[in-house]
Amino acid sequence: MCGIVGYVGGSQAAPILLDGLSKLEYRGYDSAGLAVRDDKAPVRVVKAKGRLKILSEKTDGGKAIKGTCGIGHTRWATHGEPSELNAHPHISGKNPEGKGVDDSNVVGVHNGIIENYVELKEKLLRHDYEFYSETDTEVVVKLVDYYLNKYKLGPIDALNRTMVRVRGSYALAVMFKDYPGEIWVARKDSPMIIGVGKNESYLASDVPAILKYTKKVYYIGNLEIAKLTPGNVNFYNLDGDEIKKEISEIEWDAETAEKGGFEHFMMKEIHEQPKVVGDTIASVVKDGKISLEGIELSDDEIKSLDQINIVACGSAYHVGMAAKYVIEDLARIQVNVDLASEFRYRNPLLSDKALVIVISQSGETADTLAALRLAKERKIKTLAIVNVVGSSIAREADNTFYTLAGPEISVATTKAYSTQLIACYAIAMQFAKVRGHLKEAAYKDMIKELQTLPQKITKILEDKERIQWFASKYSHAHDIFFIGRGLDYAICLEGSLKMKEISYIHSEAYAAGELKHGTISLIEDNTLVIGVITQNSLYEKTVSNMVECKARGAYLMGLTSYGNYMIEDVANFVAYIPKTDEHFATSLAVIPLQLMGYYISVAKGLDVDKPRNLAKSVTVE
Numbered sequence: 360m361c362g363i364v365g366y367v368g369g370s371q372a373a374p375i376l377l378d379g380l381s382k383l384e385y386r387g388y389d390s391a392g393l394a395v396r397d398d399k400a401p402v403r404v405v406k407a408k409g410r411l412k413i414l415s416e417k418t419d420g421g422k423a424i425k426g427t428c429g430i431g432h433t434r435w436a437t438h439g440e441p442s443e444l445n446a447h448p449h450i451s452g453k454n455p456e457g458k459g460v461d462d463s464n465v466v467g468v469h470n471g472i473i474e475n476y477v478e479l480k481e482k483l484l485r486h487d488y489e490f491y492s493e494t495d496t497e498v499v500v501k502l503v504d505y506y507l508n509k510y511k512l513g514p515i516d517a518l519n520r521t522m523v524r525v526r527g528s529y530a531l532a533v534m535f536k537d538y539p540g541e542i543w544v545a546r547k548d549s550p551m552i553i554g555v556g557k558n559e560s561y562l563a564s565d566v567p568a569i570l571k572y573t574k575k576v577y578y579i580g581n582l583e584i585a586k587l588t589p590g591n592v593n594f595y596n597l598d599g600d601e602i603k604k605e606i607s608e609i610e611w612d613a614e615t616a617e618k619g620g621f622e623h624f625m626m627k628e629i630h631e632q633p634k635v636v637g638d639t640i641a642s643v644v645k646d647g648k649i650s651l652e653g654i655e656l657s658d659d660e661i662k663s664l665d666q667i668n669i670v671a672c673g674s675a676y677h678v679g680m681a682a683k684y685v686i687e688d689l690a691r692i693q694v695n696v697d698l699a700s701e702f703r704y705r706n707p708l709l710s711d712k713a714l715v716i717v718i719s720q721s722g723e724t725a726d727t728l729a730a731l732r733l734a735k736e737r738k739i740k741t742l743a744i745v746n747v748v749g750s751s752i753a754r755e756a757d758n759t760f761y762t763l764a765g766p767e768i769s770v771a772t773t774k775a776y777s778t779q780l781i782a783c784y785a786i787a788m789q790f791a792k793v794r795g796h797l798k799e800a801a802y803k804d805m806i807k808e809l810q811t812l813p814q815k816i817t818k819i820l821e822d823k824e825r826i827q828w829f830a831s832k833y834s835h836a837h838d839i840f841f842i843g844r845g846l847d848y849a850i851c852l853e854g855s856l857k858m859k860e861i862s863y864i865h866s867e868a869y870a871a872g873e874l875k876h877g878t879i880s881l882i883e884d885n886t887l888v889i890g891v892i893t894q895n896s897l898y899e900k901t902v903s904n905m906v907e908c909k910a911r912g913a914y915l916m917g918l919t920s921y922g923n924y925m926i927e928d929v930a931n932f933v934a935y936i937p938k939t940d941e942h943f944a945t946s947l948a949v950i951p952l953q954l955m956g957y958y959i960s961v962a963k964g965l966d967v968d969k970p971r972n973l974a975k976s977v978t979v980e
Contacts, residue, residue, distance in 0.1 A: 377420065393421070467503065555575050632777045862956055
């Protein structure tokens with residue numbers, strides 16, 4: 360969850376750290392802190408509870424803290440409530456306030472969860488260590504100090520011994536009193552990227568934090584250590600041996616991580632969907648055909664499949680639900696869709712001819728990564744759909760389909776979801792073609808229709824004021840229900856999640872046929888029911904379910920394709936989307952639902968980009 364930034368070079372560190380943290384605040388925003396040192400002077404630690412702007416004000420935008428080497432952190436609480444004492448960075452000394460100038464041997468920040476922190480804390484208490492916070496991070500920082508003092512062999516050995524002793528996940532960045540001008544990092548299962556420039560080095564939990572300063576990066580592997588000095592990075596394995604790494608270049612540009620004149624990142628990212636959907640389509644459609652050469656799945660492998668398991672979390676899971684309908688209908692392969700947190704613990708039955716597809720925007724989602732590893736342990740072929748090049752899931756999967764959404768800052772996903780859908784459509788169509796279930800003419804027609812989606816999304820966005828007007832009427836709703844059948848049910852799942860996560864309105868998505876099996880008892884006067892109807896064969900049945908809700912006092916919104924005007928006799932408000940192949944309807948129908956959630960949140964005066972209790976990338980279990 361949390362966001363980490365580090366800098367060492369010739370410039371004042373604190374303003375750079377604050378700027379980087381501002382790009383990572385979507386990862387956690389209940390407290391923040393900096394630790395900066397100026398040559399051999401004692402480290403200066405400053406923390407603040409609440410949003411990053413409080414820390415910025417406290418340090419005059421970082422100008423009040425001198426020094427050219429530092430680490431920063433923005434927190435999403437796991438161990439210990441949000442407070443200054445629990446905020447990072449943590450120190451190895453006995454400063455009871457955990458802030459100010461301190462002469463500690465070790466100061467550090469951490470992202471992840473140390474599972475055996477209680478056991479380690481008891482060990483350290485027996486060795487006269489004192490604790491001022493409730494966090495597992497303070498424990499690991501003091502454990503590094505313990506091994507540093509016990510063996511007196513330097514940072515590599517202190518970190519190696521700590522990594523062997525610790526159970527859990529971590530991205531750890533520390534500074535040592537006796538090693539000025541150096542930042543040391545260690546990683547296991549939590550994301551971290553290292554950037555280099557001319558006489559400057561950077562580290563961060565995610566790319567946007569350093570895009571402004573460099574595009575040249577290293578990816579630190581699992582159970583590896585790195586030492587950052589100005590313009591140079593050295594890597595070591597658990598044995599302390601130095602290892603060589605190739606430098607990579609980020610293709611994203613800094614402007615894509617800025618708001619670009621929009622009030623919120625979410626609205627900017629909603630409007631970027633025509634472009635990123637078009638880019639992702641263009642990445643696989645070559646000369647009127649779909650090319651999966653980039654993901655290295657041969658026709659023979661595709662023909663041999665007898666099962667597909669899609670594993671994901673949150674919105675990516677909803678992509679999987681939509682993909683199930685499309686792949687099964689087109690390619691005639693059995694598709695199972697699992698929440699990653701359930702898949703990894705239910706001892707799933709997997710055919711040796713199965714393909715496990717894992718979907719994750721960040722490529723670092725903890726449960727999805729664990730599910731991928733479970734599939735690989737079972738010797739099952741894996742395919743990752745991810746947005747971040749070099750991420751853990753991308754590196755570990757057998758095959759990777761990169762979506763081209765670019766950096767997504769808002770916690771509530773929009774454009775990443777839309778590009779993941781495109782990846783699934785492409786897989787479905789090509790699998791169907793290779794397996795003989797999609798004739799050449801139909802295949803070409805579908806590709807042509809796929810290529811029209813960007814302009815059709817643009818058309819929906821041009822009419823967004825109608826959605827804004829309707830959203831303002833229902834900004835004080837207490838309950839909203841989304842109903843649909845088949846693929847429309849999958850659309851409802853994502854629409855409901857968008858509503859609840861940013862507007863804090865209780866909403867539920869139901870397969871419309873299930874209403875009579877209990878749910879309809881919740882309908883009261885003026886309860887908003889949103890019926891999604893993009894599948895013509897299910898049109899009359901879903902309308903009938905909407906009528907049942909209306910008879911019990913519900914206020915109805917319909918979401919359907921142009922031409923289905925009879926719904927206006929039933930619904931109180933109707934939003935229309937352009938006609939498209941019904942397999943692709945999710946890409947269009949989701950846009951009004953994203954806008955609904957956004958406009959209701961704005962009308963309520965909420966923080967759209969940083970909803971309470973949530974973080975962008977869930978890198979802890």
